Amino acid sequence: MTGTGPARHEVRTDRAPVPAGAYSQAIAAGPYLFTSGFGPQDPETGAVADTVAEQTTQVLRNVCAVLRAEGLGPQDVVKVTAHLQHLRRDFSAYDAAYRAFFTAPHPVRTTVGSDLMDILVEIDVVALRRDAPAAS
Template identity: 75%
Template sequence: MSGHHGKRAVRTTGAPRPAGAYSQGVVAGGFLFTAGFGPQDPDTGAVPDGVAAQTRQVLRNVGAVLAEHGLSLKDAVKVTAHLQHLNRDFAAYDAAYQEFFEEPCPVRTTVGSELMDILVEIDVVALLPATDSPG
């Protein structure tokens, strides 16, 4: 064996369905990787106004994928966040983001990106419990 243990898709109705050829999440190598999620409500498709409300919905969407595999945002070790208006919205995004994490916080990269009619998109990498590691 070359150390490659395969990968498994994670699916939930608690987060928006993929809009293309990607999984909501993938378990591989002892981690759960999520897709980048926007702020769409998974039931209605509605997008809340403002970056703070959008950040909260995005993190609820990401959290739903983690929960499908028995994890939570507390298990996140890496967060990548994209903001449509980095300078304008960073403070409000960061304040809403902090509501979802506690020390030790995951590492985080926040960048300005061209997004599709949303203000924020976030993906995370979460550490699986040792007993859940493939092998």
């Protein structure tokens, strides 16, 4: 394969938690923005709330901060992957908090149970960058 392929660049903001490892907050590639999985840490204080509803709200605030850094919002999200520490116990409260961020038509979503190391929820998204340069 030859050529440089579609342009991609890192997206970062201080309004979301700083990566704790060798990864970016998000990468814009072609017409899409791909975020890393965000946890519920408040980017200013590092605090983590107690309930899954509060944690979901903070996670989605973090995701939205990265979307805004690229001129996007929740309405541009096309795919959501969510991990819950306690899938059966917390799904209802997580879903109620989630609904406050996304309106119809809702993004497609996968929600799974995962071992999350001291948090209750982690979410990553894929958003459509409507004004992105066309792939060559």
